[in-house]
Amino acid sequence: MFIRCASCPLRRRPAFRQKSDEEVRFIETLKTEHLRLPEGADIILPEQDDAELFTVFSGWVFRYKELSDGRRQILNFALPGDLIGLQASLFEKALHGAVALTDVELCVIPRRKLWQLYEKMPEVAYDVTWLGAQTVALVDENLLSAGRRNAAERIAALVASLYKRMETLGAVRDNSMPFPLTQQHIADALGLSLVHTNKTLAKLKSSGLFSIADGRLTLDNPRAVGRLAQHFEKDIAPRPII
């Protein structure tokens, strides 16, 4: 099953900057495949030397690094519209891994076509850079969390960030959004142990900040979460999508 960019429902959402027909047609020539992968599938392997470039079409993905004894750090989560594998495409080898957190659909742009894009369609090249810079911004924020926030603040910052992003995508209803993370994912993303994550999570839930059930998170007290997180992100302006 192939989804044509011209009729892509994702890119029409208000979260994204609307592109000209010409640009969309061009992007469609780049896209070779619409890939479906099950939860848990490896998208990019650490050290992989032929990773492609992907746009997340549906589902959640995370990038990670790990140490030889198994300690794992999740670097950031990618949601629909986000680009995955830019580093891996530009460098000889991938310096990180990427895994499907849920069942996912990915638009595949072969790494060998990346240069074409710069030659032929500078607007799109600019957007690629923009999305790369967006990744830096996400990782920056996570580094601030891991380095300088305590456990409760880290969780609040993660929740606030994901909630805002999902809201922008139109995936929030009644203060509630899909939340596929296990506590192990949360721990790995925040640089905490599983046990301590569990206990801190329990405190925040019982304080009425938010609740998690049936794979969904409900934000019960947005202001308290925002205060803890010090994450005063305003509405996210429409952004590029490849």
Place this chain on the structure above:
Amino acid sequence: MFIRCASCPLRRRPAFRQKSDEEVRFIETLKTEHLRLPEGADIILPEQDDAELFTVFSGWVFRYKELSDGRRQILNFALPGDLIGLQASLFEKALHGAVALTDVELCVIPRRKLWQLYEKMPEVAYDVTWLGAQTVALVDENLLSAGRRNAAERIAALVASLYKRMETLGAVRDNSMPFPLTQQHIADALGLSLVHTNKTLAKLKSSGLFSIADGRLTLDNPRAVGRLAQHFEKDIAPRPII
């Protein structure tokens, strides 16, 4: 004092990919200023909405984020050849600050010229993206440190990374390199307290891993540092410079 790109000593070093005369001439049209700033000067202020794009010509720079109560996290260090301010140029506002760690010289590329670069010289645009991805790689590694390494490992990883980068720039002599960081900088970069940084640093020094004196760091036991850091970076291949 203006340094012409055509006669720029930095870009001729083997650390960098050599560019065609045409590209260099073009880059020179982008560069409006050769800026000198003293140690401690702000290069980009958090929230700044008109930050320019800079290439570090000489000296060290760091990017940082901070929380409202003063907790500060250094995101990464930028050395000669590195690009600063890409996010700040692409987005409405800077989401981080940048400060001169030493006296620095910066090549200034006005943010309004960034788009020109994509239209007129795709090779250079590609390099901008490459350098953006390079920043992600650096921050990724720092996030792995802050999230999953203990204090000694973090310091080893920082030392290993900076040493390798300085070596590539040809700034290492007799296993020794300039090292302008204070212990406070190290603490802020690694997500540690000043006191604990001091004590851990003392242990590593007395174990003979490295020594610091007169603003220089000498790597006495590269293998032990590499083992602690699990930072097996091979030689860094020549990279783009704008």
Place this chain on the structure above:
DNA sequence: CGATGACTTGAATCCCGTCAACGTCCGTGG
């Protein structure tokens, strides 16, 4: 020569990690 910034050092405290056990849900298969 007082002031300031960087670095040291010791003691008390605590946040968080580790260990260990237990509970629940769910899919599988005997």
Place this chain on the structure above:
DNA sequence: CCACGGACGTTGACGGGATTCAAGTCATCG
């Protein structure tokens, strides 16, 4: 039908790595 195992979540006890508080040394500098 129920035993079994695995994934995920929960809870208590304990210890330690790291923070915080406090004080003091040493250079540099106006």
